[in-house]
Amino acid sequence: MGEATAPARDRPGEVAGGQAVPVLEVRHLRKAYPLREGERLAIEDVTFEVARGELVCVVGPSGAGKTTLLRCLSGLMAPTSGEARFEGEPIRSVPQGVGVVFQDYSRSLFPWFTVEKNLELALKVRSMGKEARGERIAQVLAAVGLPEVGRRYPWQLSGGMQQRVAIARALSYQPELLFMDEPFASVDAQTRFELEDLVLRIQGAMPDVTVVFVTHDVDESVYLADRVVALSRPPATVEAIVEIDLPKPRDQIETRADPRFAALRGEVLELVTGRTRRA
Amino acid sequence: MTRSGVLRRVAVLAGSLWLFAGLVALWWVLSDHSRSPYFPPLRVILHRFDQLWLFSGESTGLDPSLVHLAIGYAIAAVAGVAVATVLYAVPLLREATSPVVYFLYVLPAPVLIPAALALFGIGATMSTAIIAFGCFWPILLNAVDGLRATDTLKLDTARTLGLSYPRTLWSVVLPGASPQMVAGLRAGLQVGIVLMVVSEEVGATNGIGNFIIQAQNNFAFTDMWTGILVLAIVGTALNVLFVGAERLALRWYYGARSVARAR
Amino acid sequence: MLVVLAALGLWQLLTATGALNRASFPTMWSTLRALGDQLTTSGFWTTIGQTVEGWALGLALGGTAAVLVGSAIGLSRLASRSTAPVIEFLKAVPSIAILPLAIVVLGTHLQMKLTLVGYAVFFPLVIQVVYGVRALDPTVADTATTLQVRGLRRFLVVVLPSAAPFIATGLRISAATALILEIVAELIGGAPGLGQRILLAENAGPTMFPLMYAFVLVTGILGIVLTGMFTLGERRVLHWHESQRNLRGATR
Numbered sequence: 001m002g003e004a005t006a007p008a009r010d011r012p013g014e015v016a017g018g019q020a021v022p023v024l025e026v027r028h029l030r031k032a033y034p035l036r037e038g039e040r041l042a043i044e045d046v047t048f049e050v051a052r053g054e055l056v057c058v059v060g061p062s063g064a065g066k067t068t069l070l071r072c073l074s075g076l077m078a079p080t081s082g083e084a085r086f087e088g089e090p091i092r093s094v095p096q097g098v099g100v101v102f103q104d105y106s107r108s109l110f111p112w113f114t115v116e117k118n119l120e121l122a123l124k125v126r127s128m129g130k131e132a133r134g135e136r137i138a139q140v141l142a143a144v145g146l147p148e149v150g151r152r153y154p155w156q157l158s159g160g161m162q163q164r165v166a167i168a169r170a171l172s173y174q175p176e177l178l179f180m181d182e183p184f185a186s187v188d189a190q191t192r193f194e195l196e197d198l199v200l201r202i203q204g205a206m207p208d209v210t211v212v213f214v215t216h217d218v219d220e221s222v223y224l225a226d227r228v229v230a231l232s233r234p235p236a237t238v239e240a241i242v243e244i245d246l247p248k249p250r251d252q253i254e255t256r257a258d259p260r261f262a263a264l265r266g267e268v269l270e271l272v273t274g275r276t277r278r279a
Numbered sequence: 280m281t282r283s284g285v286l287r288r289v290a291v292l293a294g295s296l297w298l299f300a301g302l303v304a305l306w307w308v309l310s311d312h313s314r315s316p317y318f319p320p321l322r323v324i325l326h327r328f329d330q331l332w333l334f335s336g337e338s339t340g341l342d343p344s345l346v347h348l349a350i351g352y353a354i355a356a357v358a359g360v361a362v363a364t365v366l367y368a369v370p371l372l373r374e375a376t377s378p379v380v381y382f383l384y385v386l387p388a389p390v391l392i393p394a395a396l397a398l399f400g401i402g403a404t405m406s407t408a409i410i411a412f413g414c415f416w417p418i419l420l421n422a423v424d425g426l427r428a429t430d431t432l433k434l435d436t437a438r439t440l441g442l443s444y445p446r447t448l449w450s451v452v453l454p455g456a457s458p459q460m461v462a463g464l465r466a467g468l469q470v471g472i473v474l475m476v477v478s479e480e481v482g483a484t485n486g487i488g489n490f491i492i493q494a495q496n497n498f499a500f501t502d503m504w505t506g507i508l509v510l511a512i513v514g515t516a517l518n519v520l521f522v523g524a525e526r527l528a529l530r531w532y533y534g535a536r537s538v539a540r541a542r
Numbered sequence: 543m544l545v546v547l548a549a550l551g552l553w554q555l556l557t558a559t560g561a562l563n564r565a566s567f568p569t570m571w572s573t574l575r576a577l578g579d580q581l582t583t584s585g586f587w588t589t590i591g592q593t594v595e596g597w598a599l600g601l602a603l604g605g606t607a608a609v610l611v612g613s614a615i616g617l618s619r620l621a622s623r624s625t626a627p628v629i630e631f632l633k634a635v636p637s638i639a640i641l642p643l644a645i646v647v648l649g650t651h652l653q654m655k656l657t658l659v660g661y662a663v664f665f666p667l668v669i670q671v672v673y674g675v676r677a678l679d680p681t682v683a684d685t686a687t688t689l690q691v692r693g694l695r696r697f698l699v700v701v702l703p704s705a706a707p708f709i710a711t712g713l714r715i716s717a718a719t720a721l722i723l724e725i726v727a728e729l730i731g732g733a734p735g736l737g738q739r740i741l742l743a744e745n746a747g748p749t750m751f752p753l754m755y756a757f758v759l760v761t762g763i764l765g766i767v768l769t770g771m772f773t774l775g776e777r778r779v780l781h782w783h784e785s786q787r788n789l790r791g792a793t794r
Contacts, residue, residue, distance in 0.1 A: 075438075076438060094438050094439050100435075102435070102436065104432060106539075110433065110450070111531050112532070122440040122441060125441050125442055153531055153535070155535035155539075156538070173440075296627055298628055299628045317646055374545075378545050378549075383762070385765035385766050387721050387725045387765060388722070389729055390737060390757070390761045393729075393741050393743070393754060394744070394751075398563075398567075470722075473636060476639075477730060480730050481729065495646060500646065506642070507640065507642065511634075511636075514634045514635050515634040
C-alpha cells in the first residue's frame with residue numbers, strides 16, 4: 001500500500017535528520033452517527049498521509065461517507081475514534097492554516113456581501129490592514145481568473161465563477177492545506193474542465209499548498225491527483241492508495257488520451273466499484 | 280427614455296390604474312346626491328378633509344399618533360431583535376421561555392389595552408407602551424425563527440474561515456435572518472397601526488383615534504369619514520415607505536431570489 | 543408544562559411581594575380564583591361563544607368571498623393586473639379604519655363584527671388566492687391541457703389544489719388577524735364578547751382587575767386553540783407539498 005513517502009520536496013525548517021512531518025496524517029479514523037437504536041457507521045477505518053505540496057484525491061462511491069470524512073479532517077466534526085493530525089497537531093477545531101471549498105457554492109458564499117467583502121472577512125479575522133487586504137484580494141481574484149468582479153454580488157455570477165470566488169476566498173489567507181469537497185459536482189462539464197485546470201495551475205504556482213480533493217468522479221481524481229486514496233463502499237475503509245505517475249503539466253486532451261491514464265482510471269474504478277477485488 | 284418607451288410606460292400605468300380611478304369616480308357620482316347622514320357625498324368629504332387635515336388644517340390629531348407609533352415601534356424593533364439574538368444564542372433560555380412567548384404572541388394585543396389603561400392611565404405613555412408591547416412579539420418570534428433557520432453550510436464556512444462567534448453572529452447569522460426579521464417587522468407595523476388607533480379610541484385625549492371616536496359620538500359623520508380617509512392614507516403611506524426601505528435593505532435577497540427563479 | 547408553572551409562580555412572587563404594583567397587577571392566585579368562579583357560570587361560556595361565533599362566521603364569510611373573488615381575478619391576467627392596485631390599496635387601509643363606519647351604520651350587533659372581521663380577512667387572503675392561482679406551474683397546466691381536463695373540473699382538480707398552499711398560509715394568518723379584529727370590535731364597538739367583558743371589568747375598578755386578567759388569560763388560550771387548529775390543519779392538508787417536505791428536511 002502506498003506509503004506516505006511522497007516525492008518530498010525539500011523544505012527548510014523540517015525536523016532535522018528525521019522524516020518530514022506530513023501535513024496531514026489520518027490514523028484509524030472512524031465515525032459513527034448515533035441513532036435512536038444503535039448507530040450508523042459512516043467511516044469504518046481510514047488511514048493515510050499527505051505530504052507537503054501533494055495533491056491527493058479521495059475518491060469513493062456515492063454515500064461512502066466522503067463528506068463526513070472531510071468534515072472530520074477539517075475539524076468541523078469530531079471523529080468517533082482515531083485521529084487526524086495537521087502538521088503533527090491533533091485537529092480539534094478548524095486550524096488557522098486550513099481552507100475549505102464546499103460543493104454548494106451558492107450556499108457557502110454569503111449572498112449579502114459583495115465578492116470583495118466575502119473575501120475580506122477571513123482577512124479581517126487575521127488582522128490584516130486595509131491596504132494589504134485590498135492587494136491580497138486583487139491578487140487572488142486575478143489568480144482564479146476573475147480580476148474584475150470584486151464589486152459584484154456572488155449571485156450575479158455564473159456557477160463556475162461563483163466557485164472560483166469560493167476558491168479565491170479559501171486561498172486568500174494562504175492556507176497550508178486546502179480541502180475541496182466535490183467542488184465541481186454542480187457545474188457543467190465544460191466549466192468543470194476549466195476549473196480542474198485552475199486547481200492544477202494554482203498548485204503549480206503555489207508549490208507549498210497541499211490539496212486534499214474529495215470527489216466521486218474517478219476520471220477527475222486520476223486527472224488531478226499525485227495520489228488517489230480509493231475508498232470502499234460504505235462504511236468507508238481505504239481500499240488502496242494509487243500513485244498517479246502521469247506526467248505534468250497535464251492537459252485535458254493529451255492526458256486523457258494517454259494509455260496510462262486509461263490504465264490508472266480502470267484500476268481506480270475497479271477499486272471504487274469493488275467489481276474485481278485486488279489482493 | 281425614447282418616446283415609445285414613455286408611451287409604453289403610460290400604457291402600463293393606465294392598464295393598472297383604470298379600475299382604481301373608475302371606482303373613485305363611481306363613488307363620487309353615486310354619492311353626489313346622497314342624503315344619508317352616514318354616506319355624505321365624496322365632494323363634501325374631500326372639502327372637509329381639506330379644511331381639517333391639509334395645509335390650512337385645523338386638526339393636528341395626527342402628529343401625536345405618529346409620535347406614539349414611531350417611539351413604540353422603534354422600541355419593539357430594537358428590543359425584539361436584541362432579545363431574539365439572546366434567545367438564539369442561549370438555547371436553554373429559548374426552550375424555557377417559549378411557551379410564555381408563544382402565549383403572548385398569540386394573545387390579541389388589544390385585550391391588554393384596558394390593563395395598560397389601568398397601569399399607565401390615559402395618555403401618551405399608555406399608547407406608546409401598548410404599541411411597543413404589541414409589536415414586540417411578532418418581531419421577536421420571526422427573528423428567532425429566522426436566526427434558527429441559519430444555513431448550516433454557512434456556519435461551517437464561517438468556522439473554516441476562522442470567524443469568531445461574535446463576528447459569525449454579526450456577519451453571517453444576522454444578515455441571513457434579515458429577510459424573516461423584515462417579515463416580522465412588517466407584521467409588527469400592521470399590529471402597531473391597529474393599536475395606535477384602538478388605544479387612542481379607548482384612552483387618549485388626542486390623536487387620530489380620539490378624533491374619530493369624538494366625531495362618531497358627536498354624529499359628525501363627515502368628520503368621521505375624513506378620519507377614515509386619513510387612516511387609509513397613513514396606512515398606505517407607511518406601507519409604501521416600509522416596502523421601499525425593505526427593497527433597499529434586502530436588495531441582495533431579492534436579487535438572489537430572482538436569479539434563482541430564472542434558473 | 544414546568545415552564546408554565548414556573549411563569550405562574552413568578553407572577554405570584556412578583557405581585558405578592560409587592561415588586562409589581564398590586565393595585566394594577568392582581569396576584570396570580572386571585573386571578574385564577576376569579577377564573578375558577580367564572581368557569582361555573584353560564585354567562586362565561588356564553589361570552590366565549592359570542593367571541594368564537596363572530597370570529598368563525600367572519601372568517602368563513604371573508605374567506606369564502608376571498609377564495610371566490612381571488613380565483614375569478616387570478617384566472618384572468620387583465621383582471622389581476624387591473625385589480626391589483628385597488629386590492630393593494632384597500633389592504634393597506636387598516637381594517638380598523640372602517641370600524642367607526644361599521645359601528646354607526648350597523649350598531650353593536652353581530653353584523654358589525656362580521657363586517658369588520660370579514661373585511662380584515664378578505665384583503666390579505668384575496669391577494670394570497672390570486673398569487674396562488676397565478677402561480678400554477680406551467681408544466682402542470684400543460685399536462686392538464688393535454689389530458690383534456692377543462693372547465694370547472696380543471697379549476698377544482700388542478701388550479702385549486704396547486705393554490706392550496708398559498709390559501710392555507712393566508713388562512714392561518716387571517717385566523718389570527720380575525721381574532722384581533724373581533725376583540726377590537728368588542729372593545730370599541732361594544733359588541734358582546736370577551737373584549738367587552740375585559741373593558742367592563744377595567745371600568746369597574748381595581749377590585750375587578752383579577753377578573754379582567756382572567757379574561758385576558760382566557761383570550762390567550764382561545765388564541766392558542768384557534769390558531770393552533772389552523773397550523774395543524776395546514777400541515778395535514780398540505781402534507782404533499784414541497785414546503786412541508788422542506789420543513790421536515792430542515793429539522794433533521
